[in-house]
Amino acid sequence: xxxxxxxxxxxxxxxxxxxAGQVPITSVxxxxxxxxxxxxxxxxxxxxxxxxxxxxxHNANPATPLWNQALSSGVTYTAYSSSTMAAxxxxxxxxxxxxxxCHDGTVAIGNTVTRGQIAMTGVDAQGKxxxxxxxxxxxxxxxxxxFAPVTGPQIVAPPAGDAVRLDANGMxxxxxxxxxxxxxxxxxxKKFLVKNNSASALCLTCHQKTYWLTNPSSHQSSTRxxxxxxxxxxxxxxxxxxxxESCHKPHTAPASTRVLKAVEEATCGTGAGAQCHGAxxxxxxxxxxxxxxxxxxxxxxxxxxxxxxxxxxxxxSYRLPEVLSTAxxxxxxxxxxxxxxxxxxxxxxxxxxxxxxGVWGIDSNGSRVDPSGVPPSVREYEICYKxxxxxxxxxxxxxxxxxxxxxxxxxxxxxxxKRLQFDPANPSYHPIEAAGKSTDVPSLKxxxxxxxxxxxxxCHGNDTGPRAAPTPGTGPDGVHGxxxxxxxxxxxxxxxxxxxxxxxxxxxxxxxxxxxxxxxxNVTFKLHDIHxxxxxxxxxxxxxxxxxxxxxxxxxxxxxxxxxxxRWVTPDPQGRLYFQDLGYRTGRCYLTCHGKxxxxxxx
Amino acid sequence: MRRTGVIAVLGVLLxxxxxxxxxxxxxxxxxxxxxxxxxxxxxxxxxxxxxxxxxxHSGSTTVPLWNRNTxxxxxxxxxxxxxxxxxxxxxxxxxxxxxxxxxCHDGTIGIDVLxxxxxxxxxxxxxxxxxxxxxxxxGTTGVxxxxxxxxxxxxxxxxxxxxxxxxxxxYETARAATSTEFVLQAISGSKVTVGAVNPLPLFGSATxxxxxxxxxxxxxxxxxxxxxxRKSNAGSALCLTCHVK
Numbered sequence: 001x002x003x004x005x006x007x008x009x010x011x012x013x014x015x016x017x018x019x020a021g022q023v024p025i026t027s028v029x030x031x032x033x034x035x036x037x038x039x040x041x042x043x044x045x046x047x048x049x050x051x052x053x054x055x056x057x058h059n060a061n062p063a064t065p066l067w068n069q070a071l072s073s074g075v076t077y078t079a080y081s082s083s084t085m086a087a088x089x090x091x092x093x094x095x096x097x098x099x100x101x102c103h104d105g106t107v108a109i110g111n112t113v114t115r116g117q118i119a120m121t122g123v124d125a126q127g128k129x130x131x132x133x134x135x136x137x138x139x140x141x142x143x144x145x146x147f148a149p150v151t152g153p154q155i156v157a158p159p160a161g162d163a164v165r166l167d168a169n170g171m172x173x174x175x176x177x178x179x180x181x182x183x184x185x186x187x188x189x190k191k192f193l194v195k196n197n198s199a200s201a202l203c204l205t206c207h208q209k210t211y212w213l214t215n216p217s218s219h220q221s222s223t224r225x226x227x228x229x230x231x232x233x234x235x236x237x238x239x240x241x242x243x244x245e246s247c248h249k250p251h252t253a254p255a256s257t258r259v260l261k262a263v264e265e266a267t268c269g270t271g272a273g274a275q276c277h278g279a280x281x282x283x284x285x286x287x288x289x290x291x292x293x294x295x296x297x298x299x300x301x302x303x304x305x306x307x308x309x310x311x312x313x314x315x316x317s318y319r320l321p322e323v324l325s326t327a328x329x330x331x332x333x334x335x336x337x338x339x340x341x342x343x344x345x346x347x348x349x350x351x352x353x354x355x356x357x358g359v360w361g362i363d364s365n366g367s368r369v370d371p372s373g374v375p376p377s378v379r380e381y382e383i384c385y386k387x388x389x390x391x392x393x394x395x396x397x398x399x400x401x402x403x404x405x406x407x408x409x410x411x412x413x414x415x416x417x418k419r420l421q422f423d424p425a426n427p428s429y430h431p432i433e434a435a436g437k438s439t440d441v442p443s444l445k446x447x448x449x450x451x452x453x454x455x456x457x458x459c460h461g462n463d464t465g466p467r468a469a470p471t472p473g474t475g476p477d478g479v480h481g482x483x484x485x486x487x488x489x490x491x492x493x494x495x496x497x498x499x500x501x502x503x504x505x506x507x508x509x510x511x512x513x514x515x516x517x518x519x520x521x522n523v524t525f526k527l528h529d530i531h532x533x534x535x536x537x538x539x540x541x542x543x544x545x546x547x548x549x550x551x552x553x554x555x556x557x558x559x560x561x562x563x564x565x566x567r568w569v570t571p572d573p574q575g576r577l578y579f580q581d582l583g584y585r586t587g588r589c590y591l592t593c594h595g596k597x598x599x600x601x602x603x
Numbered sequence: 604m605r606r607t608g609v610i611a612v613l614g615v616l617l618x619x620x621x622x623x624x625x626x627x628x629x630x631x632x633x634x635x636x637x638x639x640x641x642x643x644x645x646x647x648x649x650x651x652x653x654x655x656x657x658x659x660h661s662g663s664t665t666v667p668l669w670n671r672n673t674x675x676x677x678x679x680x681x682x683x684x685x686x687x688x689x690x691x692x693x694x695x696x697x698x699x700x701x702x703x704x705x706x707c708h709d710g711t712i713g714i715d716v717l718x719x720x721x722x723x724x725x726x727x728x729x730x731x732x733x734x735x736x737x738x739x740x741x742g743t744t745g746v747x748x749x750x751x752x753x754x755x756x757x758x759x760x761x762x763x764x765x766x767x768x769x770x771x772x773x774y775e776t777a778r779a780a781t782s783t784e785f786v787l788q789a790i791s792g793s794k795v796t797v798g799a800v801n802p803l804p805l806f807g808s809a810t811x812x813x814x815x816x817x818x819x820x821x822x823x824x825x826x827x828x829x830x831x832x833r834k835s836n837a838g839s840a841l842c843l844t845c846h847v848k
Contacts, residue, residue: 025848026838037838050839051848057820059757063766064683114757168684181848 023184025050030183032192034109034120041122042109042129054098054180056114062098069101070111077104077137080144082257083310083318086152092139093146094167099174105134132252141256145173149206156208163195164205177202177250188235198236200243207244211341211358211376218343219246226282231261231273239282246276247339263304265333270300277333285476290462295406295488296481297331305330312360313368321362321391325401329393335359336383336479345375349453350433352377355478362386364433366419380455381422381432389419406485407495409565411544412577413552421547427555428562429547432456438560440584443518459509459545461489469512470504494540502533510539524585526603535594541568542579556581564591572599628652628824632738633831635714656703656823658719666703670718673702676709676762681769687780688772691814700806700816701770704823708760710742713751757830768820774845775811784847788813798844801834815845 023030029039036048044053056068079089092100101107108127110118117127124130135142148170149155158164158176163185167173178192179185186193186202195202199220204212212220222239226232226246233249236242247267253259254271262271269278269288276282279289291300298305307330311320322329333339341358352359354375361382363369366389371377388394396402396416397409408416415421424434435451444450456479457467463482464473469490484491490508493500500506504516511519520529531537539545544563553563559581569591571577576590576599588602628634629652636652656670663669678693696702707714739756753759760767774797778785788797788810795813796802803820807813820841821831828835836842 026843035838048837051842051846052839055842057768057842058760058766060766063681065685066681066766066768 021184021187022182023190025181027183030181032180032183042120043122044110045119045121047110047115047118052112052115053110053118056112059114061113065095065098067098068112068114069098069109070107070113071097071101072104072106075100075104075106075137078140080140080142080256080259083308084258085144086150086155087144087147089144089147091146094169094171094173095175096146096173099178099180100135102129103133103135105129105136135251141251141253141259143177143250143259145176146171148172154208154210155206158205162205164202165194172206190235197234197243197245198241200245203244209340211338215341215343215345215354215357215375217340219243219339221343224282224284226276230280230282231275233261233273239276247274258309264307265299266303268333268339270303287476287478287480290476290478290480293463293481294483295485297479297487298329299331299333299480302328302330305332307332307335309334313362320386321366321389322387322393325392327393329387329395331387335386341371341376343375347375347377349455349458350379350381351375352380352383356380356383359383360386362389362419364419364423366390379433380457381418384456385419389417409494409540409544410567411563411565413544413548413558413563415546415549415552417549418546420549420551421544423547423550426547426550427553427558428560430454430459430545430561437555440524441514442523443514445513445515448513454513457489458512459489460487463489465489469508492538492540492545494538499536500538501536507532507539526585537568537594541565541593569593572597574599576600631824631826632736633823633826654717654719655714658717661719663703663718665698666700669703671703671706672712672716672718673697674706674709674711676705676711678705678709679763679765681765681767686769686777688769688774688777690769691771696764696771699771699814700818704817704821705760707753708758710753710759710761714741714753715751768815770816771814773811774805774813774815786845786847801840801844803833803841803844 025033027033028037031039031042033039033050034043034053035050036044036046038044038050052068054069055066057066060066060068062071077091079091081089102109105128108117108120109123109129110120110127112118120127128134139145149157149166149172151157158166164176166176177194179194180192183192184190186196186198189197193202195205197203211217219239220243224239225237226239226242227237228235232242232246234242234245236245239246247261248259249261250259254261255263255267260267261274267274269275275288277285277287279286288300290296306328308318311318313319313321336356336359338358343354343357345354345357347353351373352375354377357375357377358371359378360368360370361378362385363378363382369378369382392401394402394416395406397407397414399408399410400414400416402408402416422429422432426437428437430436431453432455433453435453439450441450444452448454457477461467461479461482462473462475462477463484464475465477466472466474467477467489468475479487482488485495486492488509490512491505492509493506502520504511507516520533522528531542532539542564543561545561547561548558548563557578557580562579564577564579566577569577570593572590572592574590578591579587579589580600581587582602586603588600589598590600591598633656634652635655654670657668658670659668663671663673665673674697676693676697678696680690680693680696682690691699696705706712737756739753739758742752742754764770774785774788778787786797788795788805789802790796790810793808795805795807795810797805805813805819806816820833822833823831825831832841834841834844
């Protein structure tokens, strides 16, 4: 008989221990214990009952769940909205209205149906809630609620039996994430969560962001410190355990749409408490500093920008590539990086690396392409093509309808659409999409061969990064910023005509792959040395570094990336300005350059 | 001898004080005899306290020696998507222990309509006079016609019980579904209770079937704790006798 009580007693102890760990409503530390014995700051000055602030056994209003706090009335709420949300959010419904009767800050706390106004302290002069738990009538900056989730690839309904539940009408309510009675089911966050949200387990119940767990995203897996000092608001201390909330804040978010901790790219590096990729030391490298360089993607130049996460060639409201040449440009972190996917994984050109995984692009045909493979990425150039191909507002010279910056060359075949320039059907092109046209490129340094494919990022990117030349730097990789014009990884003094004698440094970009000794040794073009050294003529006056579109050139006049810059190279007296490829390492030019007429000049 | 006398006098005084503090039915809000809040002026039963609920003979078997008719009210009952207990239905409530309470508090039967007087208002509609201290209001019409039907105030529940804590629900159904949310019942003989300290009664002789009724929380004879609560609700102790939140 005595023995039989043993297991029972243990059971009871276990239950009470678990509940104690959760800090139940009866706890003196539970903030929803508004009784005299509660922890405050909001609590009653006389009443020592606990349930009465929310519940009454008789004459409740609304009846379910025996509610006692007077409901808000006449409040004009602003609902959450987002271009990427499939569900529509209306006014608060269901049990969320109960929560709002205190948390929208419009009704005095302790204003009960059955007891009238219970005297409270820790409230404002009107008896209402203040501080960070007061959401106010503006619900646009809170995770949406009172809506029926629309399930899809990235949104699932909570599994049966899960602590996260939709209400009887299938609606997500405050109650789906919060249990108003138990404060510390998540003992770190202590926000009445229905389950432990370490590594965002609660968020992931519904949000199954593609790639987040499968890559996994560095933001999912990084054990680097992200603490309250660095702006973390959860109590968790690493990037991984903060999870979604490294970037998102589910209530009173500084940036409403997508409840971000700061506006757009400020979330990544410059926002208050959101400086992971800046000088905070959360991320290994300071990317924000790259954007202080002379030449940069305009990521931090305009915030907010015209960027929207719903951008697509098929989007009516947020079309990209852009159709208006006057439209504001943007280059946000999220245009090239998917924060739910990005991770350290290498790839072979042209495939984008893990850092670029999960980002859509524009393929060689001008169509949208979505990530695939391992890492799940598009080809790197396809990301560049979102803006630098068919977008009407892409960087281009005034002659093509663009602006004066940085300046641009004025080539015979004037083209700024990189997709058209790198087309493998072209007479010549740098091998971005496919191996180059010529099989006779003796200047190539190992490991490069005529079969190689290169990245845009091999020429464009950080001048102090790993791809810098002639000496690689230790700065971050990537096309963020450079102090070299055209955002190049190495010097390429194309505009410094004749005042800048040839050296290994001046054309370091070209010499990264093309051996200087070979070039100046006149192997394929016997007059290279005379032009480049003798005349201090930059490579780009004769060569187009990108390619010549098949619609504008041909294999006779535009092989070997020949596409003269008319700012320096002018027609001969007969008005001719072209090159003729005459076969293996021979050809002739019709033009006038540095005062010398070629009419033609053959080699 | 003298000393004993003093103690005896003190004892009487103490007992009187308890009674005065509404520790018993006498002179409490449920005492309808002359001099109480709801004063009975009918000479036939004037001075009686128990008769408005109990009779020594010919009473109901559902509630022991009950002197009132069972209400036939079509109750609307509490419902919630998160309640695991099954709603009992109006008929079950009518015939339950709670039905006895509701025979006054649902406002369908005059409080002076007693079974041992043939279920009719015993004399005249002036027999009862609500005093200023009465919490409820009383009407002059009703079914059966009576001047003493409860019509309003906090004690009046009416037929709509949707905004009242559910009654006649089987406690075990709810507890079994969410065992962390409810305190386990105890059974001693045929009495089922909940709670370790000042336990509250469930109604029924087995833990699996015992129900929550009005009288689980309320003791109609003792208003010491106010609103006839069985125990002080300081710290919501009464609510938390069953609920684990």
